[in-house]
Amino acid sequence: MTQADTAETGQGSPADTGALGTGAGAPAAGTGGTWRAHIRRATRALSGTEPWKHGLVLAARALVLGLLMLLHAKITDRSGLGSLVETCLPWFGLFVPVLLAGALWRRSASAVVALLLPVAVWLNLFGGLLSDKSHPGGDLTVVSHNVGADNADPAGTARDLALSGADVLALEEITAQARGTYEKELAKAYPHHSVLGTVGLWSKLPLSDTRPVDIKQDVGPRADTKSAEDKMPYNRALRTTVTTDHGPLAVYVAHLGSVRVNPMEGFSTVHRDRNAQALGEAIAAEKNERVVLLGDLNGTMDDRAFADITAQLHSAQDTAGDGFGFTWPAKFPVARIDQILVRGLEPESSWLLPPTGSDHLPMAAGINW
Numbered sequence: 001m002t003q004a005d006t007a008e009t010g011q012g013s014p015a016d017t018g019a020l021g022t023g024a025g026a027p028a029a030g031t032g033g034t035w036r037a038h039i040r041r042a043t044r045a046l047s048g049t050e051p052w053k054h055g056l057v058l059a060a061r062a063l064v065l066g067l068l069m070l071l072h073a074k075i076t077d078r079s080g081l082g083s084l085v086e087t088c089l090p091w092f093g094l095f096v097p098v099l100l101a102g103a104l105w106r107r108s109a110s111a112v113v114a115l116l117l118p119v120a121v122w123l124n125l126f127g128g129l130l131s132d133k134s135h136p137g138g139d140l141t142v143v144s145h146n147v148g149a150d151n152a153d154p155a156g157t158a159r160d161l162a163l164s165g166a167d168v169l170a171l172e173e174i175t176a177q178a179r180g181t182y183e184k185e186l187a188k189a190y191p192h193h194s195v196l197g198t199v200g201l202w203s204k205l206p207l208s209d210t211r212p213v214d215i216k217q218d219v220g221p222r223a224d225t226k227s228a229e230d231k232m233p234y235n236r237a238l239r240t241t242v243t244t245d246h247g248p249l250a251v252y253v254a255h256l257g258s259v260r261v262n263p264m265e266g267f268s269t270v271h272r273d274r275n276a277q278a279l280g281e282a283i284a285a286e287k288n289e290r291v292v293l294l295g296d297l298n299g300t301m302d303d304r305a306f307a308d309i310t311a312q313l314h315s316a317q318d319t320a321g322d323g324f325g326f327t328w329p330a331k332f333p334v335a336r337i338d339q340i341l342v343r344g345l346e347p348e349s350s351w352l353l354p355p356t357g358s359d360h361l362p363m364a365a366g367i368n369w
Helices: 003-008 014-020 032-047 056-070 079-086 089-106 109-115 116-130 154-162 176-186 270-284 306-310 316-320
Strands: 140-146 168-172 191-198 200-201 209-212 238-245 249-256 259-264 264-268 291-296 337-341 346-352 361-366
Touching: 003 200, 056 109, 056 116, 056 306, 079 089, 079 264, 079 306, 089 109, 089 116, 109 116, 140 154, 140 291, 140 337, 154 176, 168 249, 168 291, 168 316, 176 200, 191 209, 191 238, 200 209, 200 238, 200 249, 209 249, 238 270, 249 270, 270 291, 270 306, 316 337, 316 361, 337 346, 337 361
Parallel strands: 140 168, 249 291
Antiparallel strands: 140 361, 168 200, 191 200, 209 238, 238 249, 259 264, 291 337, 346 361
16 A cells, blocks of 8 residues: 555555644644545546536536627627617626536536636626716716606606706606696706607706707607507607806707517517617717717617717716616616716716606716816
């Protein structure tokens, strides 16, 4: 029997026991050989081929997950598949711990190593949102809120928003029935306001040059629909100038078309995508260097449909927020489809306001010149 074999049986060699000693506080005789035997067995296990053969299916799934996130822009948008994937992109990270648990259960080294790809891709895409990038202060506070066509308490919603202290307040999905309520409840805090169709802007600072923005939406309500949203006045975007101490600020308020999930058509984004393209063209033609876009865009900024917009504006939440800033649905937010985007300005902070009677959460941002 060799010295190594002796060590594995727990009977340490004289050299081993001599090195450990037998004084106070030293392990009992033979334990040195035992833990050395464990190390040798673990080393042989890691250097063998078995752990790399286990869980190959799990490893393949991990690689597919990583490639899906890495190459999301290459996925076809037929039936809205690409938009759907990009809308849900942050949630793909939840598959990582599931696959990791499976890899550990199968003792699969190949699956563990393969998981490095989706982890690295997810952190590259969203790791920056995990830290608080906000700073105190700001020259102007802006708030955007889809108040909801079915809001049962527009007066309470208006009072809550007035308490936010916002200098500029944008509202979307204003019904003809609720418009008077918002105007009455917000009049004291905001002496200046303009409402065009379903969108409006309330401001503590003077407004001028307010006009509708043609975002190529369907004209007028459909006679055969029962949806409250579809029955509202058709104008869903406006542009105005806010007069500030630092100069004029161009503010756009928009509510883009909704996406639909249809068993026959899939994830339908045709109307929204057309609106987004038209809005991008309007902003590209804007001569003012300082621009703020507030609104419910019915999509996340990871969605390719907004490429023309994100090429010109950057998100306040991504730049100066804390977390993902999910705004919809209010009871359990899973996506940030309400946006505050800026150009020629520096966001200092971005945050969500408490729930109102709407199915969206209000979003706020502090911006600096």
